Amino acid sequence: MTSxxxxxxxxxxxxxxxxxxxxxxxxxxxxxxAAPSVHDAKLLVQGAPRLxxxxxxxxxxxxxxxxxxxxxxxxxPLALTPEIGVEHFGDPLARQAQxxxxxxxxxxxxxxxxxxxxxxxxIASADGGPQAPLLLITPAHGRIVxxxxxxxxxxxxNVVLVDPNTRRAxxxxxxxxxxxxxxxxxxxxxxxxxxxxxxxxAEQMQHDGLL
Numbered sequence: 001m002t003s004x005x006x007x008x009x010x011x012x013x014x015x016x017x018x019x020x021x022x023x024x025x026x027x028x029x030x031x032x033x034a035a036p037s038v039h040d041a042k043l044l045v046q047g048a049p050r051l052x053x054x055x056x057x058x059x060x061x062x063x064x065x066x067x068x069x070x071x072x073x074x075x076x077p078l079a080l081t082p083e084i085g086v087e088h089f090g091d092p093l094a095r096q097a098q099x100x101x102x103x104x105x106x107x108x109x110x111x112x113x114x115x116x117x118x119x120x121x122x123i124a125s126a127d128g129g130p131q132a133p134l135l136l137i138t139p140a141h142g143r144i145v146x147x148x149x150x151x152x153x154x155x156x157x158n159v160v161l162v163d164p165n166t167r168r169a170x171x172x173x174x175x176x177x178x179x180x181x182x183x184x185x186x187x188x189x190x191x192x193x194x195x196x197x198x199x200x201x202a203e204q205m206q207h208d209g210l211l
Contacts (some may be wrong), residue, residue, distance in 0.1 A: 059089030085187025
């Protein structure tokens with residue numbers, strides 16, 4: 001009489017095993033697509049000098065609708081999903097800005113979060129130097145998809161670099177971001193995601209001759 005080794009599936013509900021496998025596959029797939037990507041970057045003023053300093057502002061704009069999969073078809077306001085963290089994304093952006101731009105030889109002189117409908121302030125440099133150009137990041141549109149295994153969010157941000165003296169836009173772009181989480185208690189737009197967004201923007205600005 002021969003004995004066989006116990007099956008890996010023995011004692012485990014089939015549905016639970018499938019759910020775990022699906023979550024693992026989704027995590028692996030999304031790891032490759034989660035990096036932010038910059039699109040439609042355009043230098044609006046030819047001959048603009050390279051930046052040595054910059055100030056950063058994040059202006060939150062509530063978006064109206066989100067989308068759910070067939071596991072839940074109702075639409076909900078995008079702002080009513082606090083686990084995303086995008087409403088307070090200005091905080092991690094502020095924490096990560098100095099290191100992200102320092103890698104390109106640029107100092108961040110000030111950071112701020114701006115309420116919907118308000119205008120960002122141009123903040124004087126603490127060292128008494130000239131005001132730095134303002135890099136303003138604003139959500140443009142977004143989409144939420146809830147599945148049985150996770151929540152995925154895609155936001156597109158508009159980004160504009162403003163001359164502090166003329167108030168003219170020097171450069172503009174949009175950046176696609178994505179975030180995936182299987183833990184609804186943890187914010188998706190956190191310090192790690194903020195650094196990825198800022199790194200992508202800084203690299204594009206360097207490519208366009210601004211850094």
